[in-house]
Amino acid sequence: QGITFLLECPEQHACPAILADNRALRELIYLCSGTIADELNSNQSSTIIVLCNEIKQKDQLYTAYVKPEWLLASIAQYNLQPFQQFSVNFTP
Secondary structure (H helix, E strand, O other): OOEEEEEEOOHHHOOOHHHHOHHHHHHHHHHOOOEEEOOOOOOOOOEEEEEEOOEOOOOOOOOEEEOOHHHHHHHHHOOOOOOHHHEOOEOO
16 A cells, blocks of 8 residues: 555563564564565655654654554554554654
């Protein structure tokens, strides 16, 4: 569906234990035929969804900042869930 994920949810930033290991998140995304970017590319033509618990900087290139639970809810419902319930607030 033209969606790329950027993972910013390392264990040291208080992600829930089941989601703290990026390897598990990566495997879930790959199993669902998703694409993962290791860094942000301004030439990216797809929607970028950032999985994180807090936003340390705002960047116009990001489309959505959501908690990793959004991924699990979307997989469980077999449909992309609305971002509002899982959105992450900017922390200066």
